Amino acid sequence: MNRKKEIVFATNNLHKLEEIRQIIGNKFKILSLKDINCNEDIPETASTLEGNAEIKARYVKEYYGYDCFADDTGLEVYELGGEPGVMSARYAGDNHDSQANMNLLLQKMCDKENRKARFRTVIALIIGDELTLMDGIVEGEITHEHIGDSGFGYDPIFRPIESELTFAQMSSDEKNKISHRGRATAKLINKLDKIK
16 A cells, blocks of 8 residues: 555544544544545434444445545443443533533442443444444443543443553543553454455
8 A cells, every 4th residue: 555545534533533643643534524525414213333433434425425434432340231232422412521421320330239331432444435343342331420631431330351451541642542442443453454
């Protein structure tokens, strides 16, 4: 691959965009929706992470013509039957308030002994006419309180099994080495590397 490949990451989430760019480095040029003048709020109407990731990737490909990838991420708490899952970003309502989402989850978990949970990221990649789905999973547990002030989303209340720290206590490099998004992105890079 002589020329750096351009690919669109179909997200408006600046935290995700920054994290993906850090993980991928300068191997590929990652364009945002803003970079391609896509200002629409792409609907996430599927009932699964896979479905939402595919909807977003297909939207960009169909209306803007770019090869692209999109992700959807969910925190799945075993004791709550997989909640918040596909509703993670809107768990406490449609305003995408991370603090309210965490508070609701901690409230639901206040009397639970089993605090096991996992983060799962699904990436849908469209190159030409080919769709590829890949995922990354990190197992861990829900803490009893907010710990740390880095990261975003549920990071202050999720402790991966590989560490004594929550994601919000880690540097971005530490988190990316073991995170769900890091693991899914490693599969993405492997796939992109095979494209001529």
